Amino acid sequence: MTITARSDASGNPPGTGAPEGGSTAGAAPEAAAATAAAADHRIRDGRLVPEVIRAEFPILGTANAAGRPLVYLDSASTSQKPQAVIDAMDTYYREYNANVHRGIYEIGERATAAYEAARGKVARFINAPDAHEIVFTRNATEAINLVAYAWGRRNIGRGDVIVLTEMEHHANLVPWQLLVQEKDADLEFIPITDDGVLRLEVFEVLLRLKPKLVAFTHVSNTLGTINPVAEMTRLAHEAGALVLVDGAQAVPHVPVDVAAIGADFYVFSGHKMLGPTGSGALWGRRDLLEAMPPFLSGGEMIREVHLRRSDFNEIPWKFEAGTPDIAAEIGLGVAADYLAALGMGRVREHERELLEYALDVLQREVPSIELYGPMDPELRGGVIPFNLPGIHPHDVAQVLDRSGVAVRAGHHCTMPLHERLDLAATARASFNVYSTREDIDALASGLKEVERLFAG
Numbered sequence: 399m400t401i402t403a404r405s406d407a408s409g410n411p412p413g414t415g416a417p418e419g420g421s422t423a424g425a426a427p428e429a430a431a432a433t434a435a436a437a438d439h440r441i442r443d444g445r446l447v448p449e450v451i452r453a454e455f456p457i458l459g460t461a462n463a464a465g466r467p468l469v470y471l472d473s474a475s476t477s478q479k480p481q482a483v484i485d486a487m488d489t490y491y492r493e494y495n496a497n498v499h500r501g502i503y504e505i506g507e508r509a510t511a512a513y514e515a516a517r518g519k520v521a522r523f524i525n526a527p528d529a530h531e532i533v534f535t536r537n538a539t540e541a542i543n544l545v546a547y548a549w550g551r552r553n554i555g556r557g558d559v560i561v562l563t564e565m566e567h568h569a570n571l572v573p574w575q576l577l578v579q580e581k582d583a584d585l586e587f588i589p590i591t592d593d594g595v596l597r598l599e600v601f602e603v604l605l606r607l608k609p610k611l612v613a614f615t616h617v618s619n620t621l622g623t624i625n626p627v628a629e630m631t632r633l634a635h636e637a638g639a640l641v642l643v644d645g646a647q648a649v650p651h652v653p654v655d656v657a658a659i660g661a662d663f664y665v666f667s668g669h670k671m672l673g674p675t676g677s678g679a680l681w682g683r684r685d686l687l688e689a690m691p692p693f694l695s696g697g698e699m700i701r702e703v704h705l706r707r708s709d710f711n712e713i714p715w716k717f718e719a720g721t722p723d724i725a726a727e728i729g730l731g732v733a734a735d736y737l738a739a740l741g742m743g744r745v746r747e748h749e750r751e752l753l754e755y756a757l758d759v760l761q762r763e764v765p766s767i768e769l770y771g772p773m774d775p776e777l778r779g780g781v782i783p784f785n786l787p788g789i790h791p792h793d794v795a796q797v798l799d800r801s802g803v804a805v806r807a808g809h810h811c812t813m814p815l816h817e818r819l820d821l822a823a824t825a826r827a828s829f830n831v832y833s834t835r836e837d838i839d840a841l842a843s844g845l846k847e848v849e850r851l852f853a854g
C-alpha cells in the first residue's frame with residue numbers, strides 16, 4: 399500500500415483503493431461519504447479538526463492531581479475512547495445484556511444482532527471480502543497465537559523456515575519462537591538499516607530458503623516505520639510462503655485494505671483504534687481458516703458434541719470458544735465506524751503533519767535530543783522514540799508526568815530491536831486523531847524542564 403501526502407475527496411490517499419465510510423463501492427457511496435464529510439463538524443476543508451474531535455473524548459478534559467491537564471502522548475500503547483464507544487458498551491449493559499447465539503428472546507436476539515453487525519463493520523473497515531473471515535479475538539496477541547497454534551502446529555515441520563523482521567513486537571515473535579522450538583524448525587530475520595527501514599534486498603535472499611511463512615508488522619510500534627506490505631506480500635507469495643501481517647499499529651492510523659494487500663492473515667487490536675480493551679480481530683483467507691483446526695475449544699465453537707467426539711462450527715465461530723467479550727466487540731464496531739466517518743486518509747494526513755511538526759520542533763527546541771527511526775514523515779506513522787543524553791528514559795517520563803505529559807519509557811515490547819540499535823531503552827511519544835500541535839509544544843517544554851533539572 400502506498401501512503402501519500404495528498405488525499406482524494408473522501409480523504410483516502412489516491413490509488414489505495416481503501417474503503418471510505420466502510421463501503422467498498424462505486425461513485426454513489428463515495429459521493430455520499432463526501433457529503434457526510436462536508437456536514438461533519440470534525441472535518442474542515444478536508445482536514446480533521448482535532449479541537450472538535452477532542453471534545454468527544456471525555457478523558458482528554460481531565461487533569462492530574464496537581465491540576466495539570468492531561469497531555470496524552472501514549473496512543474501506541476492504547477488509544478483513548480470517544481463517548482460513542484463508551485455509550486455503545488454502556489447501552490449494551492443497561493438495555494440488552496444477554497449472551498449471543500443462544501437466547502430465543504428479544505434482548506438475546508438484539509445482542510446477537512449487534513455482535514454480528516460489529517463483525518460486518520470491522521470487515522468493511524479493512525475491506526475484508528467476507529465478514530465470516532473476521533474472527534473476534536481479545537487482541538492482536540491472541541490473534542497471532544491463534545494462527546501459530548491452529549495453522550502453525552499443522553503446517554510447520556522439522557527444518558521449515560519462518561521469516562520475521564528485526565523490528566517485531568514480542569507478540570509477533572514469541573509465538574513463533576515457541577512453534578519452531580516445538581517443531582525443530584527455524585526462524586530467520588529481515589534486518590533493518592540504522593534508521594529503521596527493512597532491508598528488502600536481504601529479504602529477497604532469505605526467500606531463497608523457501609520459507610513456509612513470512613510474518614511482519616505493517617507499522618513499527620517503536621520506530622513508526624511503515625513497511626511496504628503489499629510488495630513484501632507479493633515477494634513472499636512468489637516464493638511460495640504464506641503471509642501474516644501484524645496490523646496493530648496500522649489499522650488505527652493508515653487506510654488498510656486487506657484485499658489490496660493480498661496477505662493471508664491480518665491481525666489487530668481494538669483498544670489501539672479507539673475501541674475497548676478485550677476487543678480485536680484476526681482476518682484470514684476463508685480457505686485457510688476453514689482448513690485450520692480449532693484453537694481453543696468448548697462452547698460456541700461446536701456444532702454437535704458426543705461423549706467421545708465433536709463436530710465443529712463454521713468459521714468464524716469455530717474460533718470463538720466460550721462467551722466472547724460482547725460489549726467490547728460491539729464497541730469495536732462503533733470505533734471502526736467512528737474512524738471510517740473521519741476518513742482514514744484524513745487520519746493519516748493529520749498524523750503525518752503532526753509528525754513533521756514534532757520532528758521539527760523537538761530538534762529545534764531540544765537540540766540535544768536523539769531521535770530514532772526514519773526521518774522522512776512519508777515513511778513513518780505518528781510514533782517518535784527518543785532519548786536525552788545521559789538521562790534514563792524512565793526519569794524523562796517521570797518528570798514529564800509531573801506536567802501532565804504521558805509518554806511511554808522502556809523497550810516497548812521490542813527488546814531485540816533495541817538490542818539491534820544498541821539502546822537499553824527509549825522514551826516514546828505517539829499520536830492519534832485527537833493529538834494536537836499544543837501536545838507537541840507541551841512535550842518540548844517538558845523536555846526542556848527535564849534537561850534543566852538534570853543539569854542542576
Ligand SMILES: Cc1ncc(COP(=O)(O)O)c(C=O)c1O
Pocket residue numbers: 474475537538539540567569570615617618619644646647667811
Ligand atoms: C505492532 C504491535 N503488535 C502487537 C501488539 C500487541 O497488541 P496487544 O497487546 O493489544 O495484543 C502491539 C502492542 O503494542 C503492537 O504495537
